[in-house]
Amino acid sequence: MGYEELKIEGRNAVLEAFRSGKTIDKLFVLDGCQDGPVRTIVREAKKHDTIVHFVEKERLDQLSETKKHQGVIAVAAAYEYAEVEDMLKLAEEKGEPPFLFILDNIEDPHNLGAIIRTANLAGAHGVIIPKRRAVGLTATVAKTSAGAINYTPVAKVTNLTATMKELKDKGMWFVCADMDGTCMYDLDLKGPIGLVIGSEGEGVGRLVRENCDFVASIPMKGDIDSLNASVAAGVLAYEIVRQRMR
DSSP states (O other), rough: OOEEEEEESSSSHHHHHHTTTTOOEEEETTOOOOOOOHHHHHHHHHHTOOOEEEEEEHHHHHHHHHHHHTTTEEEEEEEEEOOOHHHHHHHHTTTTEEEEEEEEOOOHHHHHHHHHHHHHTTSSEEEEESSSSOOSSOOOHHHTTTTTTTSSEEEEOOHHHHHHHHHHHOOOOOEEEEEEEEEEEOOOOOEEEEEEEBTTTTBOOHHHHHSEEEEEEEOOOOOOOOOHHHHHHHHHHHHHHHHOOO
């Protein structure tokens, strides 16, 4: 299991992190800042034995990913990556056929965060991302996921196609999203399924696509021809949810 560092920025977010019992390794505070909320945060940090660094504004700006730090940035062990096995166990415990998201070429942290949020709401048992050519669990991802990152397991694998093959041996099948696929309403999307999503620009890589059982397209009625990756993930995920509920 690997850790990535998670930066938590802004007063409410940092206070919330301390209060929820998250392990905060370090806290950076704007030197000389004396207002109430910041003093409360520093007090919490001392209570939890967190190392506190008082730094200049330039240093905070440098560290900040969101550019809205309000004078405080906490650094936590982002969170442990799960194993794919854990996701299958989770499905089994819930008595549901496994439902996983597999992401290829998703490099935009806002997209990744939004997809994790969608996966959580659609009842998926986990999200699988590759080690290369993919964004990890950064502060922006965490923020965009609206807390879903704390509940939905994310696994990082070396080779997506190898992982897909292993899952196929366990009875899973895969559907990927692409413009030239079969209309999603005409596909049977029930059972143990992996939803494969690529980036808008590059789509799903060739090898990954070759390992998909079906290619699903979303009916487009407008004048432009592509959907943002996280929106496409949401639309397809909810067609899967609809079919599962029947």
